[in-house]
Amino acid sequence: MGERARQWLLVAGAGAAVGALSTAAVMRILSRSKRREGYVRSLLESNGVASGGAGSSVGTRVVATSDLLDDEVVSEQLTRNIQFFGMESQKKVTGSFVVVIGLGGVGSHAASMLLRSGVGRLLLVDFDQVDINKELIIIC
Structure with a gap:
């Protein structure tokens, strides 16, 4: 295998590793935001704001x-x-x-x-x- 091919393989492998790590980070953030969603909803309700589902408007x-x-x-x-x-x-x-x-x-x-x-x-x-x-x- 030539030197040029090894460099391209190294670049492709590094790109795949970065993509996998960024995907794992995004998934971790999304799962954390889902846990916090319940906290924010209860905080809004305790402050007198009625909140319904995801598509409903917030009444004040x-x-x-x-x-x-x-x-x-x-x-x-x-x-x-x-x-x-x-x-x-x-x-x-x-x-x-x-x-x-x-x-x-x-x-x-x-x-x-x-x-x-x-x-x-x-x-x-x-x-x-x-x-x-x-x-x-x-x-x-």
Whole structure:
């Protein structure tokens, strides 16, 4: 067998190994997400959100959005949104319920921006475990 053929065989074998490992990792993640699905469902139900099957819509309780937008400070904070989208659209945003799953690099910024945009209810879900031995920096 020639040197070139051995190189191609080595590359094909390495590709197959990478494919098998990535498939095993994806299967492990999927099985873990199925276990967590029940946890998320019970968490949503405990927070007053009715959830049905996979295709059903999530129902929420609307907290007096007109009272919130009548507040002078809140109205001042959301003045640019109100000018851009209009009062009716901002009322829809204020009456909405958003779930952010994962508070890593993207999720933490997304949650912050959702909160600043005036979302009425925000549920943050993160499965990381805090270790007391790690150094925690708390920004107030």
